Amino acid sequence: xxxxxxxxxxxxxxxxxxxxxxxxxxxxxxxxxxxxxxxxxxxxxxxxxxxxxxxxxxxxxxxxxxxxxxxxxxxxxxxxxxxxxxxxxxxxxxxxxxxxxxxxxxxxxxxxxxxxxxxxxxxxxxxxxxxxxxxxxxxxxxxxxxxxxxxxxxxxxxxxxxxxxxxxxxxxxxxxxxxxxxxxxxxxxxxxxxxxxxxxxxxxxxxxxxxxxxxxxxxxxxxxxxxxxxxxxxxxxxxxxxxxxxxxxxxxxxxxxxxxxxxxxxxxxxxxxxxxxxxxxxxxxxxxxxxxxxxxxxxxxxxxxxxxxxxxxxxxxxxxxxxxxxxxxxxxxxxxxxxxxxxxxxxxxxxxxxxxxxxxxxxxxx
Numbered sequence: 001x002x003x004x005x006x007x008x009x010x011x012x013x014x015x016x017x018x019x020x021x022x023x024x025x026x027x028x029x030x031x032x033x034x035x036x037x038x039x040x041x042x043x044x045x046x047x048x049x050x051x052x053x054x055x056x057x058x059x060x061x062x063x064x065x066x067x068x069x070x071x072x073x074x075x076x077x078x079x080x081x082x083x084x085x086x087x088x089x090x091x092x093x094x095x096x097x098x099x100x101x102x103x104x105x106x107x108x109x110x111x112x113x114x115x116x117x118x119x120x121x122x123x124x125x126x127x128x129x130x131x132x133x134x135x136x137x138x139x140x141x142x143x144x145x146x147x148x149x150x151x152x153x154x155x156x157x158x159x160x161x162x163x164x165x166x167x168x169x170x171x172x173x174x175x176x177x178x179x180x181x182x183x184x185x186x187x188x189x190x191x192x193x194x195x196x197x198x199x200x201x202x203x204x205x206x207x208x209x210x211x212x213x214x215x216x217x218x219x220x221x222x223x224x225x226x227x228x229x230x231x232x233x234x235x236x237x238x239x240x241x242x243x244x245x246x247x248x249x250x251x252x253x254x255x256x257x258x259x260x261x262x263x264x265x266x267x268x269x270x271x272x273x274x275x276x277x278x279x280x281x282x283x284x285x286x287x288x289x290x291x292x293x294x295x296x297x298x299x300x301x302x303x304x305x306x307x308x309x310x311x312x313x314x315x316x317x318x319x320x321x322x323x324x325x326x327x328x329x330x331x332x333x334x335x336x337x338x339x340x341x342x343x344x345x346x347x348x349x350x351x352x353x354x355x356x357x358x359x360x361x362x363x364x365x366x
Contacts, residue, residue, distance in 0.1 A: 091115070215303075265326055
């Protein structure tokens with residue numbers, strides 16, 4: 001496992017006057033690069049051949065350096081790691097980085113400073129010893145009941161299963177009893193949406209009836225302050241398409257809903273509820289300091305719902321850039337604090353700029 005001391009040694013060889021902000025060319029690279037440019041940084045995009053046009057052609061104005069690879073995984077080759085270090089790159093992890101590179105390589109062999117806690121990226125996956133559910137429970141944050149077996153289902157539950165063809169996506173379905181689970185799971189297996197093997201690893205949670213909110217945060221090790229960048233909701237296919245139909249057609253067509261995330265839109269929340277959103281974020285920050293020193297660094301998100309009793313339930317954590325570019329133009333919360341719109345990318349760049357000025361870069365990277 002790469003230690004913070006090793007990362008500190010790498011940082012000591014960086015040109016602090018020419019730090020560059022790097023990101024994998026997928027998921028949230030545009031918002032990270034745009035924010036970097038707002039703060040005067042050069043940028044590096046690590047792209048996969050065949051998927052590079054968004055970054056190298058359509059938005060080439062945002063990227064000063066393109067590292068074009070045959071596969072994202074090739075970022076782990078010595079010559080590519082060396083190039084990132086020659087460019088004095090601070091790398092910003094996104095979901096694609098975790099998926100395509102893998103947690104083991106990130107923790108043990110990715111010898112480039114990462115802004116954030118590289119050892120926490122894996123808590124997004126369920127089933128490890130101290131995963132996101134463990135952290136939420138230890139933090140005292142309300143979470144849905146998790147059923148150990150489908151035979152325990154005694155209320156409406158949501159079942160989260162990786163898709164058969166695209167394991168990065170999850171095929172959600174709903175069941176209120178064991179028999180309904182068996183019927184719906186069997187139907188999806190027959191249609192090839194999920195596999196029996198994936199179903200064995202499904203997460204079965206109580207379905208929380210409430211208004212959905214994704215709360216996007218930034219915690220600063222430099223000031224020990226928590227920022228609420230903004231709130232968003234998801235646009236999902238084919239769920240949104242099904243919901244656009246009248247109820248009668250929904251029932252007649254019998255379409256299998258897959259809930260594939262395709263976009264986001266910004267939302268706000270009643271001002272009287274802001275304290276509980278901040279409190280959940282602060283609780284999460286504190287438990288992470290204990291369980292995964294030095295704790296969460298920079299961007300993260302708590303995805304949940306507020307019930308009719310005005311209780312905030314959290315059912316998912318993103319321990320990295322959440323990837324919702326709508327937050328900057330739609331959220332008022334950063335304007336209240338900074339007097340201007342600040343999105344995830346700019347907030348990252350602001351922290352790096354401050355760390356350079358304070359001589360504390362090692363405090364915001366692992």
